[in-house]
Amino acid sequence: MNLIKQLIIIDAQSDTPVYIQISNGFIQHIRQGRFKKGLKLPGSRKIATLLQVNRMTVVAALNELDAQGWIETLPRKGTFIKKILPLLTPGKITEETRVFTIADKTGFQYDEKRIIPIELSDFPPTDKLIFNDGFPDVRIAPTEQLIKTMRRLSKLAFQKKYLMYGGAQGTIMLRETLSAFLNETRGLPSSSENILITRGAQMGLYLAASIILKPGDVVIAGSPGYAAANLTFRQLGAKVIHLPVDDKGINIDTLEEICQRQKIKMVYVIPHHHNPTTVTLSSERRIRLLALAAKYKFAIIEDDYDYDFHYSSKPIMPMASLDRNGHVIYIGTFTKTLAPAIRFGFIVAPASFIRSATHLRKSIDTQGDSLMENAIAELYKDGTMARHIKKSVNLYRERRDHLCKLLQTELGKHLSFDIPAGGMSVWTKFHKADLSIVAQRALKNGLIIRNGKDYDTDKVKYNSVRLGFASLNFNEQEKAVRILKTCL
Amino acid sequence: MNLIKQLIIIDAQSDTPVYIQISNGFIQHIRQGRFKKGLKLPGSRKIATLLQVNRMTVVAALNELDAQGWIETLPRKGTFIKKILPLLTPGKITEETRVFTIADKTGFQYDEKRIIPIELSDFPPTDKLIFNDGFPDVRIAPTEQLIKTMRRLSKLAFQKKYLMYGGAQGTIMLRETLSAFLNETRGLPSSSENILITRGAQMGLYLAASIILKPGDVVIAGSPGYAAANLTFRQLGAKVIHLPVDDKGINIDTLEEICQRQKIKMVYVIPHHHNPTTVTLSSERRIRLLALAAKYKFAIIEDDYDYDFHYSSKPIMPMASLDRNGHVIYIGTFTKTLAPAIRFGFIVAPASFIRSATHLRKSIDTQGDSLMENAIAELYKDGTMARHIKKSVNLYRERRDHLCKLLQTELGKHLSFDIPAGGMSVWTKFHKADLSIVAQRALKNGLIIRNGKDYDTDKVKYNSVRLGFASLNFNEQEKAVRILKTCL
Missing domain, CATH: 3.90.1150.10 (Aspartate Aminotransferase, domain 1)
Known part of the structure; x- marks a missing residue:
């Protein structure tokens, strides 16, 4: 077996991975007849010693040779160079000839149906x-200002720590800035401990619903309604009951009837510009919904992603601003203001709920991009966002x-x-x-x-x-x- | 009640929220005796009409007055100015005097114990x-190059679309670049459809474990072992069985014994520099682990977050590079190379699994920050990352x-x-x-x-x-x- 040692030359400086160098070496010498058809190969451990490489590398090379049809392994006999070799046009063995790829299906069982398929959109074509x-016009998005601010912050020594782990709830600077902004503009009596910075309204929804709902729980949502939210609720095993929506928002009379009949855990509502019908939930209904929540002890997810974009008059105050009993989980987003693919949003809720949401969020993706959070805070503070x-x-x-x-x-x-x-x-x-x-x-x-x-x-x-x-x-x-x- | 209309003046141009202007107006005139103690107030609807504001705004103002102790609501009688007024030093009513805040606890029930508390670290102090x-040294992180590249890309017209929704799996540019890089450096026979861009290794873990595990399923992990991973598995309701770890990694003999006794769903392994003991899983054990996975049909989560940082010799090939049967879900990260708070990572797995993971990921936070994904791809292509x-x-x-x-x-x-x-x-x-x-x-x-x-x-x-x-x-x-x- 000294032949292997003599014939297979490894160039440690080459860009070609070592296992490919080995399999290519074998192929070359099989073709040229130096390794004979039917030859029995030593075990991977032996080859590894001969070539002074890691055994994993040899196994990978043999895998590749097997996938390409140059060798075969016979149970209890060993590995042999095939008697019938694959037909390949002679020439340089390039990486393109590699055939070993990742399997299409998993070799283990999992319940594929538990993950509900979601429509996966591609980026919009630019020629149509x-x-x-x-969606907002990303051509006017203040990305230039955001990136400039990030760059400026990243050069400050004391900001370097925001590149480290820490602050799963969001940086204190962004939470305090946002808290003041929400107090002033939406009458939301929050402090920084009532706020969790999320990745867009969607993560707010996922976190809040994950905490509130157990499989089988009942969620109420408007119909027609926001598909992505309904899908998230169903993904979490909840049952979605649909309420009719008219020109004043979801029908509260129907909601009350349902509450009298059965236990509901949560009401999902888009108070401004309901998706898809764009109606705004009236003040009267907001007040009644809050009263029902207090009576029947359900949670309200107030997804006010569109608060900033009201044209006719002032937007209506959030229910969260009136809620003294901790029924409202308020969700907002910066994605409509910055850009959909710059994913920042927030939850405003009782401090105990925010702590739970922060723990869950840490389990999902550890924390947000903290330096960028501080850059967004700067844009609020210097008036750019307003x-x-x-x-x-x-x-x-x-x-x-x-x-x-x-x-x-x-x-x-x-x-x-x-x-x-x-x-x-x-x-x-x-x-x-x-x-x-x-x-x-x-x-x-x-x-x-x-x-x-x-x-x-x-x-x-x-x-x-x-x-x-x-x-x-x-x-x-x-x-x-x-x-x-x-x-x- | 014309008094209300006369006395409460609203300045639409003021920075003070309207409901605060109203509550402050009431307080001022109560103090000055223009609104008498014991006076019955009209309903919120009536006040809203008188002041020509939204009823929600009036309810918020009354809430604030109630919280501060100026008014009281008697069941079936109405709302009255209190006979005993709060003692406040006279002076300007400022926002600081607001007492209405978000409740500490939620008014609805949820199973708090389902969310397992995680240690929440703050950012590291700079004076110690x-x-x-x-963790890596963020002082040498290539943030300057990343931000510069983002800025350059953001100015290109055809890159604008990457600020829009799309590409929940990660941009094709980053997936193709990464696929080529992993093929070349780690012998990972992947194509772009085998890759999902995540937020650090942690999101890879969360997604993979969410898909594979059902409550009650058994996961195997090394002991001592990585706390954040174990916590995520427990968060998902799985049972974690610990395997001893020695100087060659997890003990495969013990694993085989466990497999003979009971059904296990998944093995979690850190092949390079096991947390905490820093040992590398040996080639022999990698090969045996793969063979066991094929025999007992369990999944291997290969968390190779530390592949790039091997000093003594070349790192060992990933098990994913040898896995022809779809048992290995390979997880990697950029956070150790870029910075912990710039959260990008990836999963490499069979295409069908990646599709499920992408659907779940879309439900959690819609997608990644696509422009930054392209910037990272550029840093790989121009050699900056290498x-x-x-x-x-x-x-x-x-x-x-x-x-x-x-x-x-x-x-x-x-x-x-x-x-x-x-x-x-x-x-x-x-x-x-x-x-x-x-x-x-x-x-x-x-x-x-x-x-x-x-x-x-x-x-x-x-x-x-x-x-x-x-x-x-x-x-x-x-x-x-x-x-x-x-x-x-």
């Missing part, structure tokens, strides 16, 4: 117009008005909608045209629009779609409506 | 020396040698340790001195060191501590050892 679900929100609100209000006018004048007979008081999309019902066909036609003409089935149930077909206006300028809106018109 | 658990790893390894090797020499020469008779082949800490056993007392004394002298109880069980008291050397330069190490010496 898109009526998205109501200015950006104001600028965005003005811009999006104009874009809302422009799109609504376009839809009315150009497509008025095909569809109907209410002008939304806030948010970033118009909930639009198409009368006759089947939206799934319209969407197909539109795509061919360079416009992406959803097929109108997202909120359908067995009983109701909405044939409606959220037409996001915030991320389209006037020109783009006009083009998009023009394309839509040709598809009707 | 710290023997941490083995250079930084090489530089860190050289630096940390020197620091390891320096600390080991110091410990030997200065404290040799008090403690014992093996020189670690990799990682960022020395697992040090103290002979006689009680570490909990040493830690207290050290703190008084400006040195933070753990109390040696972290890994204790009912049966074993280790009186050992991980002395992190990577984040201390020679000078700091010398100071730290000097302080330690005075405490023994």
Whole structure:
């Protein structure tokens, strides 16, 4: 077996992994007849000693040779060079010839059905117009200021520690800044211990629901409603009961009837600009909902992700601002202000609940990106965020008005909608045209629009779609409506 | 009730929230006797109409007045100005006088015990020396390059879409770059569909364990072992069985005995530099562990967070590189290379498993910070990461040698340790001195060191501590050892 030692040369400086060098060496010498067909190879331990490499490396090389069909292992006999060799055009053995890959399926059993599939979107194409679900215009996102601030902070010696572990609840600087901001703008009587910094509203939802719900618990949510939230509740094993939503929000009379019949654990509500219908929960209903929570001892998840983007008048105070009994878990986000892929948000809740949520959060991903948290705090403190929100609100209000006018004048007979008081999309019902066909036609003409089935149930077909206006300028809106018109 | 309309003046331009203006107005006029003690107030709806504000705002103002003790609500009678008013020194009513705060406890029931408390560390103090658990030196972290790259990318028009929603699995650019890097350096035969970008190794652990484990399932982990992992498994309801760890890693003979007796679902293993003892799992044991996994059909979580930091020889190939049957879920991280609070890591696994993990991840926090993912990919492509790893390894090797020499020469008779082949800490056993007392004394002298109880069980008291050397330069190490010496 000295032959192996003589023939297989390993170049420790090479970029090619050692195990590939070994398998390539074998292949070369098998082809050239130096290793004969049918030759029995020594064990991996022996080869490792001969070549003075780690045994794992030899096993990997043999695995590769086996996968490529050069060797075979016969039970209780050993490993042999195959008598019938694979047909390969002669030439350099490159990495591309490697065939050993990770298995497609796992070799162990797990309950695949416990993980509910979620629609996985790709990043939006840049060569098409898109009526998205109501997302901000990332072209105006204050990323430049954020990154500049990060850079400035990262150079300060005392900020270096924020690159270390610590602060699973979020940095004290961001929590104090946010607490003051929420006190002032939303009347939320919070202190820094009432706040957990999350990754967007979605992590707030996941954490809060994980803590409150046990499998089999009942959650109430509006219908039509926000799919991602419902899916998270179901992922956690909860049962979702749907409440009708009208122009004042979820129906509280129906909720009360349900409470009289059965134990409910949690009510999920989007107080501003309900997804998908964009309605705002009225003051009267907020007050009644709080009273019901106190009476029936359920939790309210108040997902106020869209508070900052109200156009007609001042937004309505959060229920959390009135809740003296600890029923409301308030969720907010910076993603609509900064950008969807810069994922920061927050939960405001009783301090004991925040501690539980922090413990769970640490188990999930340890902590947030602390230096960036401090950079966001800086943007709040120096007024950048307030200015950006104001600028965005003005811009999006104009874009809302422009799109609504376009839809009315150009497509008025095909569809109907209410002008939304806030948010970033118009909930639009198409009368006759089947939206799934319209969407197909539109795509061919360079416009992406959803097929109108997202909120359908067995009983109701909405044939409606959220037409996001915030991320389209006037020109783009006009083009998009023009394309839509040709598809009707 | 025209009095209310006359006396309560709202300044829409003021920074003070409207509800605070209203409550302050009431207090001022109650004090000055314009609103008499015992006066019955109209309902919130009526006041809202009189003041032309939202009813929620009025309810918030009344809440505040109630919390401060100015008004009281009598059941079935109404709300009245109190006959006995709170004693307050006269003066301007400022925001500081607000007493209405969020409740400490929730008003709904949830099973608090389901969330296991985790030690919540704060950021490290900058005025003390710290023997941490083995963390990188963030002073040399390539944050400057990362932030610069982010800034450059954020200005490119086609990169703007990476600020939008999309790519819950991680950007294709980072997954392809990482796949090539792992193929080349670790012999991991992955493609981009085998990779999920996570938030550090911790999220990899949480996702993988969530998918594999059901409550009651059995997990095997080394003892002494990594506390955060064990806690996550217990958080998910699994039962953790501990395997002894010696100088070659976890004991595979014991594992086989357990497998013969009962069904195990998963083995958790740190192949390089086991936490806390820093040993590397030997090739022999890796091969046997893989064979056992195939025989008993369990999953292996291979948490190779420390692969890049091996000093003595080349690191050993991952088991994932040899696994042809889909038993290994491989976890890695960038946090040790970039910085702990820049949270990026990855899972490598069969494509079907990665899809499940991506669905769950989307439910937890939607997606990663995509622009930063692309920036990290750039740092890999332009060689920055490879250079930084090489530089860190050289630096940390020197620091390891320096600390080991110091410990030997200065404290040799008090403690014992093996020189670690990799990682960022020395697992040090103290002979006689009680570490909990040493830690207290050290703190008084400006040195933070753990109390040696972290890994204790009912049966074993280790009186050992991980002395992190990577984040201390020679000078700091010398100071730290000097302080330690005075405490023994």
